[in-house]
Amino acid sequence: MSRLWSRFGARTAAVALLSVGVAGGFYLGEDRQTQQQGLTAQFGLQVDQAEYAYQRDRQAIHQVESARQRAAEYQAKLRAAAAAKDAAARARKAEEAAASRKKERLAAEAEAKPYDGPIPTSCNEYGGNRKIGCAIMIDQGFGIDQFPCLDKLWTRESHWNHKALNPSGAYGIPQARPGSKMASVADDWKINPATQIKWGLGYIKGRYSTPCGAWQHSQNTGWY
Incomplete structure (x- = not known):
C-alpha cells in the first residue's frame, strides 16, 4: 500500500x-x-x-x-x-442402535407371552400359601384369571415359602428386598404369609397393574 x-x-x-x-x-x-x-x-x-x-x-x-x-x-x-x-455418521449409529434395541425387545416379547393356560374355577383348587394367595388376590379386586400368572411368578421367586431368604437380602413369598418393607402392612411380616402376600400384591398393582403384567416383565428380564 x-x-x-x-x-x-x-x-x-x-x-x-x-x-x-x-x-x-x-x-x-x-x-x-x-x-x-x-x-x-x-x-x-x-x-x-x-x-x-x-x-x-x-x-x-x-x-x-x-x-x-x-x-x-x-x-x-x-x-x-x-x-x-x-x-x-452419528445419526446412522443412533438409528442402528435404536433398531438393535427394538429387535431385541421384539424378540423378548415374542419369547415371553402372557399366560394363556387353563384358568382355575375356584381358589379351592389350591392349598397352603397358594390358596391364601388366591383368596387375597380376589379380595383385592383381581380376577381369578390372574392367579396362574401370580402362581408362576412367586413359584419362581420363592416357591411360596414365606421364610425364603435370598443372599441378596430378599425375603418371603414376594421376595421383598429388604424384607422389612413388608412391615408397612403388619409387624408380623417375617412369619405371616398373608402379610407378605398383601404387600406383594400391592407392589405388583403399583408397578405392573396386574399379576400377569408382573409375570410378563419377569419373563423378559428375569426379575420384577
Missing part, C-alpha cells in the same frame, strides 16, 4: 508540475515554445506511466484479496462438509 500511495503522490506531483509549466509558458516567449512542448510531452508521459502503475497495483491488490476470499470460502466449505459427514 505504501508503494501505491507513493506512486499516487508522484502522479499528483507530475500533474502539478505540468500545470506550472503550462502557466509559465505564457511568459517565456516564442523562442521557448518548442522547449515547452517537449516538457509538456515528457510530463504527460510521466503522468501516464504513474497512472498505469497505480492501476496495475490496484489490480494486483484486488487479485490477492479475491484469492484470499476464495481460499477462505473453500476452507469454510470443507469444514461444513466434514461437520455434515460427522453428523450423518
